[in-house]
Amino acid sequence: MSVVYDKVALIGLGLIAGSISLAAREAGVAGRISGTSRSAKTRAAARDIGLVDEVADNAAGAVRGADLVILCVPVGAMGRAMAEIAPHLKPGAVVTDVGSVKQEVIAQVTPHLPDHVHFIPGHPLAGTEHSGPLSGFAELFQNRWWLLTPLPDCDPGELSRLRRFIRALGANIEDMDPAHHDLVLAVTSHTPHLIAYTMVGVADHLKRVTESEIIKYSAAGFRDFTRIAASDPTMWRDVFLTNKDAVLDILGRFTEELFVLQRAIRMGDGDQLHDYFTRTRAIRRGIIEAGQDTSAPDFGRSVKPTPPRSE
Amino acid sequence: MSVVYDKVALIGLGLIAGSISLAAREAGVAGRISGTSRSAKTRAAARDIGLVDEVADNAAGAVRGADLVILCVPVGAMGRAMAEIAPHLKPGAVVTDVGSVKQEVIAQVTPHLPDHVHFIPGHPLAGTEHSGPLSGFAELFQNRWWLLTPLPDCDPGELSRLRRFIRALGANIEDMDPAHHDLVLAVTSHTPHLIAYTMVGVADHLKRVTESEIIKYSAAGFRDFTRIAASDPTMWRDVFLTNKDAVLDILGRFTEELFVLQRAIRMGDGDQLHDYFTRTRAIRRGIIEAGQDTSAPDFGRSVKPTPPRSE
Structure with a gap:
């Protein structure tokens, strides 16, 4: 080159x-x-x-x-x-x-x-x-x-x-287009980060569950969240302050949708939950086909192609 | 043996x-x-x-x-x-x-x-x-x-x-103890899974952003969510229906906490966001020290120690 x-x-x-x-x-x-x-x-x-x-x-x-x-x-x-x-x-x-x-x-x-x-x-x-x-x-x-x-x-x-x-x-x-960029990123990156930060914060505040328990038993779900929530605080503060409108829009939709699933749990509506969880699988398949991730199962002890120079 | x-x-x-x-x-x-x-x-x-x-x-x-x-x-x-x-x-x-x-x-x-x-x-x-x-x-x-x-x-x-x-x-x-188990898992696994399912569902419903955009631009945050949300629908339906009380308890706390951060974004309170994001980094360090994950950066194309037999 x-x-x-x-x-x-x-x-x-x-x-x-x-x-x-x-x-x-x-x-x-x-x-x-x-x-x-x-x-x-x-x-x-x-x-x-x-x-x-x-x-x-x-x-x-x-x-x-x-x-x-x-x-x-x-x-x-x-x-x-x-x-x-x-x-x-x-x-x-x-x-x-x-x-x-x-x-x-x-x-x-x-x-x-x-x-x-x-x-x-x-x-x-x-x-x-x-x-x-x-x-x-x-x-x-x-x-x-x-x-x-x-x-x-x-x-x-x-x-x-x-x-x-x-x-x-x-x-x-x-x-x-810049405005469209900010909306797409609010969905695919900014809001997921805020949610991960929040869930890690909830775990941290819960007195009945010790920090050592949370750390030891961080099954796949939570482990991924903590990885996301470990990102640079200054960078992310600025993202949320400067992409406020799109993030608040997506957060509003997220809360609405979460309440629908929460209600299904409360009412014991298994069919609704099952349908929802089945639909979300399709997006994942699309991401794998688009080459942005592999289908290899992630069980948390990945060998990386290139280690960082140091931490 | x-x-x-x-x-x-x-x-x-x-x-x-x-x-x-x-x-x-x-x-x-x-x-x-x-x-x-x-x-x-x-x-x-x-x-x-x-x-x-x-x-x-x-x-x-x-x-x-x-x-x-x-x-x-x-x-x-x-x-x-x-x-x-x-x-x-x-x-x-x-x-x-x-x-x-x-x-x-x-x-x-x-x-x-x-x-x-x-x-x-x-x-x-x-x-x-x-x-x-x-x-x-x-x-x-x-x-x-x-x-x-x-x-x-x-x-x-x-x-x-x-x-x-x-x-x-x-x-x-x-x-x-069985009851404590169900609470710990509601925090470290069940609620994170529900949240990931929800976020993937929000992305799926958003008409202004195409599915192909979501799939192509799934930056780290969303990619992890889709992986979680691809889990077996029947297994997860049953988890939420049978650990209802603990999951609803944790979801309530999550929503409360999310609203606090949402308000900080709306009010432009950068200090509160920065403090919050700094605290969540500590939990991540604990998980790495406890050996439940590695500190190698995950950039989405992990080489796995053992591939699955097939998909």
């Missing part, structure tokens, strides 16, 4: 930024990669393991001369990051982001955007419950979706160049 | 029964294993792959001469299974079960129990989202918990013999 951007700058050095750097290095699509973080500890850790070619002390230093700048900070920090880098951007540079919410990021970023810079919002649907500069790995994006929500005035040449870079990281790309 | 029971009979030939047979055969703890199912198709499939030494056409035939009988049918069918086998049980035989609810199984089974037979209720905390005679595998119980809820008049000699058998399958054993 040949170099797509001579210099790529990563603002933020967490799981996604680290994985981008490692994957881009493997693919040979970045001439050189700089990065920065507001946390001195994170910068030092990134330097220690050589996560990027150059760890800059601040955003201005990182973006100097960069052809592609990727904002890899929590959604709530995107506006501030953009304001910081704006005066230092190279004319003609492309800025993209990896935020899980798109309308809010666009609203935060565009006011700070210099005229001579292209902004193409994006969102890789990939992650693990780990975070920080040591959690990245090159295979994170392999066969995952990377959604782009280009704005109406997007430069077609720059869009196709960014796509070439992203595809080289292993991801499949699809374009989407 | 030496033979613990000369003949073991399995009533039901699904995931759990199949895994018991394969694990007991590997461990050499059963002289011979018979099994039966009410479904002719299941019996034929079990015969085809030699899942047990002898597939009997009915429960009476399967339990004839058996020293240990394991009821591996859905919780709602335990009473009927016990009534069927009762007249054919060998004097001194031990009957156990693998039901996910214990108070209801005890209430269903004990009225049919002959005086000369020992009943020791049990529940292996192991499973996958697959079901049926082809889904079993010998390693299912390795390092998993197998809870026993012995009744007050339980014969200590027979209890320790059953423990020897279960340990040989790879499981760790703990005793628990």
